[in-house]
Amino acid sequence: MRTVELLCSSELEAAVRAAWDRLAAAGLPSLARNTHPTNRPHLTLASVEEFPPGAEQRLADLCDAALPLPVRLDRVAVLDGTAPLVWLVHPTPQLAALHGAVWDVLAEASGARSWHLPGRWIPHLSLALRFGGADRRRARAVAGAGRPAGAFVAARSYDGDTRTISELTTACPRSGG
DSSP: OEEEEEEEOHHHHHHHHHHHHHHHHTTSOOGGGOOOTTOOOEEEEEEESBOOTTHHHHHHHHHHHHOSEEEEEEEEEEOSTTOOEEEEEOOOHHHHHHHHHHHHHTTTOBSOOGGGSTTTOOOEEEEESSOTTSOHHHHHHHHOSOOOEEEEEEEEEEETTTTEEEEOSTTOOSSOO
């Protein structure tokens, strides 16, 4: 699996990491417990089995041209399916355009994950995975009712087979943004 992900500015990343920490401190599921070095707040634009030839450079060029992209978070919610706890991202026209352009580049990719496709995609930053039967009301209160703002400032691709990342922008920050 390969992804296209947008990374948060330092202030937005700090707000999400603080929510992760509050959830963990309250004994609730949280991505704060994932200590893999690639774990950081991000917005997934696309997920496919593998990139078609030449796609990585085209994606890098596209992201370099589109970023930074201002963003404001919306409410905390639980999504269907695997039931992740997420902070919804307010979908701006610029974000929707970038998402569509990414999928134009990946039109020939195999194994597209349907939940990231245009028309089905719900932009969000994950707070906890497989939230399932955990206390949703308490989690929303603990995660925070604020609506942080910031920007998406860099892009990367995660390779699920090797558990490594590739930078898709020339100024991809390694921590903070």
